[in-house]
Amino acid sequence: MRFTPRAEEVKRVVGILESGDYDTPEQMAKALLKDMADLMAMRDWVALSHRFSKGQLGLNWGPFASVIDATSTGEKLGGLGGEFSVVTLNSTGRLLGNVSSRKGAKDFCQHPDCGHAGWAHLMDGSARGRCGLEVCPCDKFRK
Ligand SMILES: [Zn+2]
Numbered sequence: 001m002r003f004t005p006r007a008e009e010v011k012r013v014v015g016i017l018e019s020g021d022y023d024t025p026e027q028m029a030k031a032l033l034k035d036m037a038d039l040m041a042m043r044d045w046v047a048l049s050h051r052f053s054k055g056q057l058g059l060n061w062g063p064f065a066s067v068i069d070a071t072s073t074g075e076k077l078g079g080l081g082g083e084f085s086v087v088t089l090n091s092t093g094r095l096l097g098n099v100s101s102r103k104g105a106k107d108f109c110q111h112p113d114c115g116h117a118g119w120a121h122l123m124d125g126s127a128r129g130r131c132g133l134e135v136c137p138c139d140k141f142r143k
């Protein structure tokens with residue numbers, strides 16, 4: 001898989017590595033892996049789908065980090081006697097964040113009591129103003 005770490009992901013991992021909160025390497029490794037899974041759930045992924053004929057259900061492989069990654073893998077395999085297509089797998093973390101909140105994640109409000117998506121905030125001129133949820137005390141979208 002061609003995988004490019006993002007700045008916010010690197011920052012989270014460095015935060016764990018430098019925290020000094022873990023007594024053993026195993027505890028730190030566990031925390032890193034759990035955090036990685038959480039971070040990866042915030043990404044969209046791509047699946048490579050193969051079918052032998054039209055009307056047949058596809059057999060899916062993935063995840064791939066990008067459409068290019070999935071497509072080039074499909075090209076390497078040739079048609080395998082059928083055809084490949086590429087399907088986007090939308091982020092489950094973003095989906096859940098959109099219906100509840102997701103503090104600390106990119107594109108979600110960093111107000112300590114908010115954490116709702118940017119689009120949930122009302123426009124104030126050209127900027128995002130207060131959160132549109134009535135129960136939320138957020139006065140301004142914080143990046
Ligand atoms: Zn809010």
Ligand SMILES: [Zn+2]
Pocket residue numbers: 109110111114115116121130131138139140141142
């Ligand atoms: Zn907010």
